[in-house]
Structures are given as structure tokens and as C-alpha cells.
Amino acid sequence: xxxxxxxQCYYWLCHQEPPTPKTNEFQVGMxxxxxxxxxxxxxCPATVGAVNGDQIHVMFDGWKGAFxxxxxxxxxxxxxxxxCRQTGHPxxxxxxxxxxxxxxxxx
Numbered sequence: 001x002x003x004x005x006x007x008q009c010y011y012w013l014c015h016q017e018p019p020t021p022k023t024n025e026f027q028v029g030m031x032x033x034x035x036x037x038x039x040x041x042x043x044c045p046a047t048v049g050a051v052n053g054d055q056i057h058v059m060f061d062g063w064k065g066a067f068x069x070x071x072x073x074x075x076x077x078x079x080x081x082x083x084c085r086q087t088g089h090p091x092x093x094x095x096x097x098x099x100x101x102x103x104x105x106x107x
Contacts, residue, residue, distance in 0.1 A: 024054055026051055026056045028049065030047065031045065033078075033091060034046040036060065038067060043083075043091045044061070044063075044091065046058050055070050056070070058070070058071060058078070061095070062093075062095035
């Protein structure tokens with residue numbers, strides 16, 4: 001019984017959704033880690049390219065604009081820098097513009 005209660009409490013503490021930010025605090029040039037929406041299993045380093053009200057333009061570092069996207073500032077596809085390192089989630093290296101080489105982390 002105690003173990004079951006512990007497991008339920010542990011799950012709730014570790015898996016509750018973080019609070020939604022009240023305002024858009026992003027600024028152009030800020031670094032972040034973001035989900036690649038064309039390959040949602042991948043997390044990539046990115047930069048805020050523009051801000052328009054509640055929307056931010058996510059630009060993937062080292063890649064051409066085909067992968068960039070607009071999203072709300074409170075999207076669950078956006079994470080602070082070093083989130084992958086802290087959680088053990090693999091992160092893709094920055095791309096190389098003008099090069100057709102695609103690096104995929106198979107860990």
C-alpha cells in the first residue's frame with residue numbers, strides 16, 4: 001500500500017505539466033532547443049528569428065529555412081538551452097548550411 005502511494009506521488013510530481021507562461025518573454029536572437037516538426041523525434045538547437053505578438057519564429061541553427069516554423073510562445077515544442085543534456089534526451093548537432101549532409105542521431 002505504501003509503495004503504491006509512493007509510486008502514484010512520484011508519477012504526479014515528475015509528470016505534471018509545467019505551468020503555462022503568462023506572457024511572451026522571447027526576444028530575437030535567444031537560443032533554445034526545439035522539436036523538429038518535420039522529424040518530431042529529433043530535438044535541435046535553434047534561435048528565435050522573429051517575434052510577432054504571441055508567435056515566435058523558430059530557426060534551426062545551421063539549416064536552411066525549410067525547417068523553420070512559427071509557433072505560440074507557450075508551445076510544448078520549445079525547451080530552454082541544456083534541457084536535453086539535463087534530461088538525457090539526444091540533441092542533434094547544428095546543421096551545415098549549403099551542405100547536403102544530414103546527421104541523424106541513432107542512439
